[in-house]
Each structure stands twice: as C-alpha cells, then as structure tokens.
Amino acid sequence: MEINERIREFVVENCxxxxxxxxxxxxxxxxxSGIIDSTGVIEMVFFISETFGLEVPAEDMLPENFNSIARLxxxxxxxxxxx
Numbered sequence: 001m002e003i004n005e006r007i008r009e010f011v012v013e014n015c016x017x018x019x020x021x022x023x024x025x026x027x028x029x030x031x032x033s034g035i036i037d038s039t040g041v042i043e044m045v046f047f048i049s050e051t052f053g054l055e056v057p058a059e060d061m062l063p064e065n066f067n068s069i070a071r072l073x074x075x076x077x078x079x080x081x082x083x
Contacts (some may be wrong), residue, residue: 003052003073010047011069015040026070031063048072054079070077 004026015035016022022035032038036044045056046067054076065075 004069006051009073010044010051011035014043014047023048024069026073029067030069031067032035035077036066044072048076052076067076070078 008024010025011030012018012020012022014025015030018056024035028035029052031041041061045061048054060075065071
C-alpha cells in the first residue's frame with residue numbers, strides 16, 4: 001500500500017471517524033480545515049512511528065509537514081532510510 005493511501009486511511013478512520021463523504025484529496029489542508037487538530041497531530045506522530053518506524057522530532061511537527069496527505073507523504077519519504 002502506498003504511503004498516501006495509508007495516511008488517507010488513518011485520517012478517515014481516526015480524524016473523520018469513518019466519514020467518507022468528506023472530499024479528502026492529497027492536497028486537502030488537514031490543519032486549516034480542522035480535519036486534524038493539535039491532538040490529531042500527536043496521533044499522527046504515533047501513527048508515523050508505528051507504521052513507518054520513524055521518530056518525529058518536535059521541531060518537525062510543523063504545518064509544512066502535516067497540513068496535507070501529500071506533505072505528510074513527502075516528509076515520510078524523505079525520512080525513510082534508503083537501502
């Protein structure tokens with residue numbers, strides 16, 4: 001499963017509580033639209049840690065990394081070790 005799909009699945013289940021009627025694209029502003037709040041960011045950090053084996057330092061918990069599925073995916077891809 002692609003990173004984007006895993007993130008989308010997490011957001012729908014944990015932030016939208018299964019509501020698939022929300023138009024959730026890779027570029028939907030998750031923070032700006034209120035889909036993810038401060039608690040949701042912490043839940044996302046745990047999800048990233050458990051799913052991808054990555055620790056997210058506090059300095060990386062920024063809107064530019066967490067405001068959309070595309071940004072989250074790019075952040076994760078950048079952090080996954082190559083090899």
